Amino acid sequence: MAERIGRRRQIAPDPSFAARFEELTRRLSEPQPLAQARARAFARFFELGIPTRRDEAWKFTDVTRAVNRPMRLAEPRPVAVELLAPYRLGGEQAHRLVFLNGRFAPELSDCARLDGRITVTSLAELARTRPELLAHSLDALDDGRSFTALNAALVEDGAWIELAAGSQLAEPLQLLFITSGREEAVMAHPRCILRLGPACALTLIETHVGLGEAAALTNLVVQLSLAEGAFLAHDRLAFAGANQTLLAKLDGELHARSRYCQTTVVVGGALVRTEQELRIEGAEAECLLAGVALPRAHETVDNFVRVHHRAGGSHSDQHFKSIVADRGHHVFAGKIIVHPGAQKTNAYQKNDNLLLGDNAEVDTKPELEIYADDVKCSHGATCSDLDASALFYLRARGLDLETSRALLMHAFAREVIDRLRDESARALAERMVTARLGERAPLLRAEPLEEAS
Numbered sequence: 001m002a003e004r005i006g007r008r009r010q011i012a013p014d015p016s017f018a019a020r021f022e023e024l025t026r027r028l029s030e031p032q033p034l035a036q037a038r039a040r041a042f043a044r045f046f047e048l049g050i051p052t053r054r055d056e057a058w059k060f061t062d063v064t065r066a067v068n069r070p071m072r073l074a075e076p077r078p079v080a081v082e083l084l085a086p087y088r089l090g091g092e093q094a095h096r097l098v099f100l101n102g103r104f105a106p107e108l109s110d111c112a113r114l115d116g117r118i119t120v121t122s123l124a125e126l127a128r129t130r131p132e133l134l135a136h137s138l139d140a141l142d143d144g145r146s147f148t149a150l151n152a153a154l155v156e157d158g159a160w161i162e163l164a165a166g167s168q169l170a171e172p173l174q175l176l177f178i179t180s181g182r183e184e185a186v187m188a189h190p191r192c193i194l195r196l197g198p199a200c201a202l203t204l205i206e207t208h209v210g211l212g213e214a215a216a217l218t219n220l221v222v223q224l225s226l227a228e229g230a231f232l233a234h235d236r237l238a239f240a241g242a243n244q245t246l247l248a249k250l251d252g253e254l255h256a257r258s259r260y261c262q263t264t265v266v267v268g269g270a271l272v273r274t275e276q277e278l279r280i281e282g283a284e285a286e287c288l289l290a291g292v293a294l295p296r297a298h299e300t301v302d303n304f305v306r307v308h309h310r311a312g313g314s315h316s317d318q319h320f321k322s323i324v325a326d327r328g329h330h331v332f333a334g335k336i337i338v339h340p341g342a343q344k345t346n347a348y349q350k351n352d353n354l355l356l357g358d359n360a361e362v363d364t365k366p367e368l369e370i371y372a373d374d375v376k377c378s379h380g381a382t383c384s385d386l387d388a389s390a391l392f393y394l395r396a397r398g399l400d401l402e403t404s405r406a407l408l409m410h411a412f413a414r415e416v417i418d419r420l421r422d423e424s425a426r427a428l429a430e431r432m433v434t435a436r437l438g439e440r441a442p443l444l445r446a447e448p449l450e451e452a453s
Helices: 002-007 016-028 032-048 081-087 123-129 131-140 146-154 388-396 401-417 423-437 441-445
Strands: 095-100 118-122 158-163 173-180 186-188 191-196 201-211 216-226 231-239 244-254 259-266 271-280 286-293 300-309 315-324 329-338 345-355 361-370 375-384
Touching (some): 081 173, 081 201, 095 118, 123 158, 191 231, 201 216, 216 231, 231 271, 244 259, 271 286, 286 300, 315 329, 315 401, 329 345, 345 361, 388 401, 401 423
Parallel strands (some): 095 173, 186 216, 201 231, 216 244, 259 286, 300 329, 329 361
Antiparallel strands (some): 118 158
């Protein structure tokens, strides 16, 4: 089997996927337009197959072991409210949608205070009330990616978020995904569709939390559209369980003068892969992406980014970091594509990595693809251990080696954490990073050291 996989870009999906699809369609018994959209997506999934490392997009990450095996469709499991408390972000006035194993949990959510110009509903409700609209949305995204097709075939729930022109949501909106498995592996395929009208503004907090040690797959797809002048701040926090896999694909389009700011923090998870495919369609649009990951043991964190500049006078910036320990593995594969006619584009890309052991691994592949001649674009990557001179500086002022290393690692991560827009998201990210890096971490908040006289 390993030899056959090594020679092919994709392999056939496990037969259990067909059984799960039949089980789902029989149970839901949906109207014809939606049922047909699911059937088309499932046929597309089998056509595309499961990617192997011979597929360029998956060159550095083996997804077959985590995904191509028998799994049950996840069912919502009750979760004690006190277990959720640390992850309820955005403050007391925040609007919140909670999903248990991919299913909307209204008893744990709070969106009652939204006005009529802001539509927030679950996809399960949309499937009952407007199946044609959901079917159209599923059909609209065929990106040649097998897991997107699998999501469209097996999606049971998610969120539809739509802001009418000029809507300004003062409080954050949180999407809280809680994953907990049973004895056998389970999978969930939520989808979120966000449409921001002209001159809208929203702070979105997307949070993934894994409970327990059972194996589980969350295969999330987000469809994003920002109309002219819209602004979206998107904080993403992923704290998956040791045997859990998170595949998160975001497909978005930005129109003139819109602005998208995404910051991602990943701590934990057997395999966490985030994919961003963003198309800048209008002049003066801005796309800012940042992330920090802390894989250790046998964890893999994979960031796959594609930013398309299709309009002139636009700006994008990518800055991803990692702190890799033990046998951890971090992947960054980012590309900026400046299309013909997209003059006056400013685009930057950087990937910085700290390797904390001989067995830690980083694969980095920043790329530029430019078809215009009046642009400012740059990219780069660094991989290193902690700066010996900085360690010497701290130790010369009385700090021991362990504390000095923790301080430098936190300062490295903090540059990204500080970009999180929501204060409670920053605080949670700091606590999780502190727990991952060691008990000396709180020294990050100490006052700056004074120069020795």
